[in-house]
Amino acid sequence: MNTTKTININYLNLNSMKTSKFFISALFCLTLITSFTSCSSDDNDPKEVVEEELITDVTLTFTNTTDNTDTVVLASIAPDGQDGASTETITGTFTAGATYSLGLVLTNESEDPADDVLNDDIIPEADEHFFKYAVSGIGLTMTRDSDDTDGAEGSKLGVKTTWVAGAASSGNVQIALIHEPQTTDDSDAWGTSTGGSEDLNITFSGVEIE
Amino acid sequence: MKNIYLILFVLFSGFIYGQNCKSIFIGEVLDFHDKKPLINATIKLVGTNKITIADEKGKFTFKDLCDQTYNIEVSHIGCETKRIAVLINGDTYIKINLEHHIEELNEVTLSSDSFIKKTKTGQESIIKTKDLERFSAASLGDALQQISGVSSINTGNTIVKPMINGLHSSRILILNNNVRLQDQEWGIEHAPNIDINSANQISVIKGSGSLAYGGDAIGGVVVVNPNNIILKDTLYGRTIIGGQINGRGYHISSTLNKNYKSGWFAQIQGSYKKNGDFKTPDYNLTNTGLNSVGLAARLGKKKFESGFELYYSYLNSEIGILGASHIGSAFDLERAINLGQPILIEDFSYSINVPKQKITHHLAKANYYKRFQNFGKISLQYDYQNNQRFEFDVRIGDRKNIPAVDLTLQTHTLLADVNLDANLDRKVDFGFMARYQDNFANPDTGVRRLIPDYTKYDFGVYTATEWRVHDAIVLDAGLRYDFNRMDAKKFYRKSRWEERGYNVDFSDIIIEETNTQFLTNPVFDYHNISASVGVKYRLNEKNQIILNYNLASRPPNASELFSDGLHHSAARFELGNLRFNKEVANRISASHTYTTSKFNVITEVFYNKIKDYIYLRPLDFILTTRGPFPLWSYQQTNANLFGIDLTATYKITNALQWQNKTAFIKGYDLDTNLPLIDIPSFNTTNEIKYSKEAWHNFSASLKSDWVLEQNEFPDFNFEVENELNGEMTTIDISSPPPAYHLLHFYSEVTFPLHKKTRLNIGVGINNLLDTSYRNYLNRMRYFADDLGRNITLQVKLNY
Structure with a gap:
């Protein structure tokens, strides 16, 4: 009886071990197969995401139409683009009573060479864009030039504008770029719009007319 | 043999x-x-x-x-x-x-919906099949709120994240058929990927009582189980079809089970859900539709001595996010808050536009167990999960159809468990877990990754014992050790890197430099100890007391460590911190159960002290060239939470029953002495139910939900300057909405059609009085009211 018992127990264990062994090896195979396929794509370092249509530098250059040495330059530099911190600088003052034409430069300096966003991206897709301007506390008025590019929803884009400086004063100047607005209106030259998203909204404070 | x-x-x-x-x-x-x-x-x-x-x-x-x-x-x-x-x-x-102790060995197979508690001394509640079926059209998070002390944190009303005693996301473990769900649960707007229709019963354990599942359940554990296997030659099934007025939604779900006396079993289950834009009492919630398809299949053999199971489940959801919640700068947020209703309200539609989420979750598992005479049970399990998450934002031009978030998370887990139960009075359980996880953030989004690529390794060993001292006293204790390694590859903008001071502490992890960014390789190791000890004491026929102490440790998740960038769908910057430590929670709880034939009261109290508690708070705003954006930052502090949950049932007559569920919780930041953000306010529900078996199991109930205003909240409001005119504007993102009271009605009846076929018809009216309200724990509360009246009809056929 005893010998029979021992044999039985061995048989039982053998049986269970076999099953477990089979099972464990099956599991590992499965793990290996699945992890192998999933790991393979991953051995390389991740690719850098270069955000499209990044705008790092925005420069507004106002030039006196009768004296091209009289300029006012409003510059904004945001090394990380629209989602990062920016620094604004103002060079020069407006002359009371003078008329200025505005030259816009929008670039992406994070690329090498720098990307001319205005001429390469915005103007070719002018029908999706609209520049808006606003001032506060400073006697500036503006008009959109007749040869200004046509922008979104039947309005002038706002890349060619003429500004007139009134009496001596100081205040803020704001420029905004709207992407895919639902409606635009330039009957008031500053421009109004609904919908879309703001690609830019920069305010320069402490602009002066002397 | x-x-x-x-x-x-x-x-x-x-x-x-x-x-x-x-x-x-x-x-x-x-x-x-x-x-x-x-x-x-x-x-x-x-x-x-x-x-x-x-x-x-x-x-x-x-x-x-x-x-x-x-x-x-x-x-x-x-x-x-x-x-x-x-x-x-x-x-x-x-x-x-x-085998004389099938029940004590947790091997009950007498019926398909009998249940076994997962813990002996935990604060555990069970939701049974019948109650779950009522939530066929809803979500896991909705169903769990039947338990006192369980609430949810929502994004709209289809993204519902369970919250247990004020804690959510990574602090709650969710198990689906014994597989720990790995579905990017760190995100507040990431709902658990579980089809409620595949669940037969759900256990909710408050605190980390059950260490076999993991040691990081600082909030709690949700155990979702499919049908039990019955050892009988039988074929049975269930089909639920329903519709609802609000959102014009409809759903169908069907399950078919085949069981054999020999232990073989097979099950197949499928469900489909669709709804369009929901509405509040006053307006449509444009773009809040949902499409969801779920499938699950099981096959195996279950005998007392051994068995195996193969399981696969699939869930695909497309979830619309309230259109009006897409905002630009902080001024848009302020306008939305002050407007009092969504900026965008359109006619009803089933179509789901951006912003939206599209999530696919696959889960496959295989397990095997064997019992040995005079020893116990050995179980082995392997599971694989694949979670694919797309978040589509309002994007412009060519990028319109490209998701802003595109993450694929793959997880492999191996589990082994040995349960020594030869001595029923002193059971011992031990086991180990090994897990490998790989997250891939697709760069084709054209948006800098909010969450980086990473691989994660987890190893855990645990042991637990259960000791029946005598008939009235059960003791249990457990100990677990986990090792986690997080190995990420992340790009940091140079400006951010320096602003955070990482250039001082982490300069050695930079592996590559580009024009504006550093590629870094942070590798973090965490060692976590968790423990639990509890006692259950039956004083007499009517009274029972449970005391429990848990120690839980949770390493910071990928979002808490690495978040860095504009979270488009939330229109805010989110910033993580590489310096975070693990969270360690000490939780003490006590429960008292009083039971008579008429009256049943369960009182649960808890105190949870969390060292290095991590939370996300509005901190400030970042001035960008697109205007000011809110900045939310993860913070680490010491916190405590405490509260009381009450469930009382009283049988007024045989047919009439009253039930009250009340939860009261407080949470404080101990470093700043401020209340914690996103803590549920005092809430109490009262339900009166009339049931009459003779009228085809007729029942009708009226429920009152009363939620008070959260009067303890941290004031994280901030001021933003309108740069053009210098005006200061306060952005009120902290003030909770006022208290509200809702009434709900539900009635059902069951007809026997044939020998084994039963037809159940249920009619419900949620928010009976069409009350306008907003919930503090709904992220959409800034933009819109919650749901108005909803009439639901559901037909269930058991066969």
Whole structure:
């Protein structure tokens, strides 16, 4: 009886071990197969995401139409683009009573060479864009030039504008770029719009007319 | 098996000696799991009038048997009756094993919806099939709120994240058929990927009582289980079809089960859900539709001694996010808050536009277990999960159809568990877990990754013991150690890197430099100890007390460490911190249960002190060239939470029942002495239910939900300057909405159609009075009201 018992127990264990062994090896195979396929794509370092249509530098250059040495330059530099911190600088003052034409430069300096966003991206897709301007506390008025590019929803884009400086004063100047607005209106030259998203909204404070 | 040789031997000798009707048959009936004799087992020789009973050693004897094969039937109270064929040839001896403790060994298979608690001393509540079925059209998070102390944190009303005693996301473990869900649960707007229709019963354990599941359940554990397997030749199924007025939604779900007495089983389940824009009492919630498809299949063999299961589940959801919640700068947020209604309200539509989420979750598992006599049970499990998450934002031009978030998370887990239950009074459980996880953030989004690529390794070992001191006292204790390694590859903008001071502390992890960014390789190791000890004491027939202490540790998740960038769908910057430590929680809880035939009260209190608690808060705003954006930053602090959950049921008459559920919780930041953000306010529900079995199981109930205003909240409001005119504007993102009271009605009736076929019809009216309200724990509360009246109709067929 005893010998029979021992044999039985061995048989039982053998049986269970076999099953477990089979099972464990099956599991590992499965793990290996699945992890192998999933790991393979991953051995390389991740690719850098270069955000499209990044705008790092925005420069507004106002030039006196009768004296091209009289300029006012409003510059904004945001090394990380629209989602990062920016620094604004103002060079020069407006002359009371003078008329200025505005030259816009929008670039992406994070690329090498720098990307001319205005001429390469915005103007070719002018029908999706609209520049808006606003001032506060400073006697500036503006008009959109007749040869200004046509922008979104039947309005002038706002890349060619003429500004007139009134009496001596100081205040803020704001420029905004709207992407895919639902409606635009330039009957008031500053421009109004609904919908879309703001690609830019920069305010320069402490602009002066002397 | 054991007796094959003996039988062969006897058979062989039988041929030599020929027919003989003088043989003696001696047998022994033993308990399988602990080898104890089964006294008074009845042994019957089928087809004869011979019957006997096992003595105090489990032994029995039949005399004067002929040399032939007899069928014997062995039965014992509480055991499954066993029939075996025995060949008698000369004097024969056999051992018979029966299992007398199927129930104590957690192997109940008597019905498909009987339940077993997962813990002995945890604050555990169970939601049964019948109650779950009412939520067929809703989500897991909705169903769990039936438990006092369980609430949810929502993004709209289709993204519902469970919250247990004020804690959510990574602090709650969700198990689907014993597989820990790995579905980017760190995100507040990431709902658990579980089809409620695949669940047969759900256990909610407050705190980290059950260490076998993991040691980081600082909030709690949700255990979702499919049907039990019945050892019966049977085919049964269930189909639920329903519709609702609000959102013009409809859903269908069907399950079919085939079980065999031999233990083989198969199950297949599918569900489909669709709804369009929901509405509040006053306006449509444009773009809040949902499409969801779920599939699950199981196959296996379940016997007492061994078994295996193969399981696969698939869930695909497309979820619209309230259109008006897409905002630009902080001024848009301020306008939305002050407007009092969504900026965008359109006519009803089923179409789901951006912003939206599209999530696919696959889960596959295989497990095997075997029981050994006088030892216990060994289980092995492997599972694989694949979670694909797309978040589409309002994007412009060519990028319109490209998701802003595109993450693929793959997880492999191996589990081994040994449960020593030969001694039912002192069970011991131990096991290990190994997990490998790979997250891939697709760069094709054209948006800098909010969450980086990473691989994560987890190893855990645990042991738990359960000790029945005497009939009235059960003790349990557990200990677990986990090792986690997070190995990420992340790009940081140089400006951010310096602003955070990482250039001082982490300069050695930079592996590559580009024009504006550093590629870094942070590798973090965490060692976590978790423990639990508890006691259950039955004072008398009516009163029972449970005391429990848990220690839980949770390493920071990928979002808390690495978040860095504009979370478009939330229009805010989110910033993580590489310097975070793990969270360590000490939770003490006590429960008292009072039960009489009419009155039942469960009182649960807890105190949870969390060291290095991580939370996300509005901190400031970042001035960008697109205007000011809110900046939310993860913070680490010490916190405590405490509260009381009450569930009381009173049978007024046989037909009339009243139930109250009340939860009260407080949470404080101990470093700043401010209340914690996103803590549920005091809420109480009262339900009166009339049921009459004679009228086809008719029941009707009226429920009142009363939620007070959260008067303890941290004031994280901030001021933003309108740069053009210098005006300061306060952005009020902290003030909770006012208190509200809702009434809900529900009624159902069940008709027997055929022998086994039952038809159940349920009608519900949620928010009966069409009350306008907003919930503090709904992220959409800034933009819109919550749902108005909703009439639901659901037909359920069991067959």
